Amino acid sequence: MFRMLQQPLLWPTAGSALKEAIDGNGHPLLLLHAAGTRVADLERQAVSCNDAPKPPLYVPPTNEQLVDEILGVSKEVTRFAFSVLTTEPDAQCHYWPVTPPERFTGPWNHTLRNPTLVLSNTADPVTPIASARLVKELLGDSAALLLQNGPGHVTSSVPTLCTINKIRAYFTDGVIPDENEICQLDEALFPGSEHQLGKYTEDERTKLEAAETLHALMMDSDLSAFQQA
Template structure:
């Protein structure tokens, strides 16, 4: 899940059987050659947001890629990419491609978004910034499961299951979702939405742009895509920065369950903040009391939803999403305060209920379910939920709960991409110590898998996202120096707060 999508929430997986390895995921095939003609750059669609503070022009173009890389001359789909071109040819190094996370989040506006948030001019001088909607997303041959506003399935993280019966009920919802996705897949596109294919798309885009190599910045799920990309195409990836780490090239059941660990490690930061402001919000005078307030509120809403329909599951989801950035702490404190004092006027349901996004949810499901085999047995999830409810009481019974991947129509076409530790030392990993969705454990896992190819920068910070958005001077300087000058830290680094 991207940071921007989680911020909007205050309001992300199976199949058992033989994997047919037709195309080796680790090889990726030969790098795509240079395109005969470059993309035709024009004005972007009106829904591509360019903040008014961004003075650099943003253009868009389409790049054709095979729907099925096993049949490269067969059906083609179009991917839309965006560009903020370097205005300093004497300093230009090449292209820097972006992925903001998801999977399923639009990325056409990512370059302009980061420029508006303070992406250093050294980076904008050195690179053409390339955003994109990955296959299936937005303007890139979009897909749909047909989700509607009143669907019981409303988020890419399953709802918290307060008891065993809730897991069984969620299994029925998950099975219905999987069946509807299959029924709506009339063009047969869903099976081709995988991280491996998205990585192949990146190399096709590189070739279409006429570049021998391409650099990459990916955050959240973008870290998994970037890890797959540089593993499959080590010869054509240049400088790679991975931020807020999933832990591998895909999200699997273990990765999803780590969300609960992340919340256990990150909620104390909010609790300490709220305890210092007890006189204003009344959530507890100590962090321990604030934690108890959370559990009390969640359990009360499990038993009796609020007048506006808010349930314990949604309350937990809102709290989880609000931990993505400390800037959201005041809003979160007010939400808690409102439901802690039910005599006050309740918030309108539209302000707290999740807003389903059909396309984003569809792509999330397709990629996560297609990438790796998920347990099919409902009892596996029942045991996991019971275990994680005790291990991680804040959120464990949500992230361990069953998803539509348990009933997905398609088996993975190939094994997940294996991290390739043979290649240039070109992977810089950025990770906050406290991150609700991609905890530090994920950063350490990926660092170990890349071995000598990578360096890990651990930031003594809280939230989801380090580079530019995280506000840490040390991490900003290290990543910028690497992107601009190629200066990779000699070893793993730790950045203090500030």
């Protein structure tokens, strides 16, 4: 269910599956759990582990030490310790084989030539709006914050033309949004689970479909597979 919170376009499908489960038929919910997932490669670990600082003379723990530690946490703190370790996409950096020499270590007080565009939904279940505002505050004049007034993990979870056009303007012409600018969603999430593409121009449909495809790739999922489950 936490994954469903990240992808609002799937809420109608998930709601239907939950209704079936409440009524005694858990099969649609099982299919929904299995649909659209794939085994990801290590691109996430490559970014996280290459960026992660390593203390001087760092010696990674052995497999035996890790197992002992997790068993202790599972016994003394929470029985969900193994779940956290096996599902966290930024874990396992103790096995990462390299420390890249080009990793930036500061100074961090530069004023950037081109401001960074920070994006955030107002109701993101993974990276909350408070974190986006903190990033903007830390970067100061070197960043601009654009909010999308909606749920889901990252703005592409509900592709919206306002946000898409602001991003395109930023990357194409270096135009940054006005301070405190908020993009509204193009349509309601219920009852439909897809954009009503008929009301858009061909160019707008292309933008929305591209954003949905990019989001599905980022989330390691196939929206059509979920919707057909």
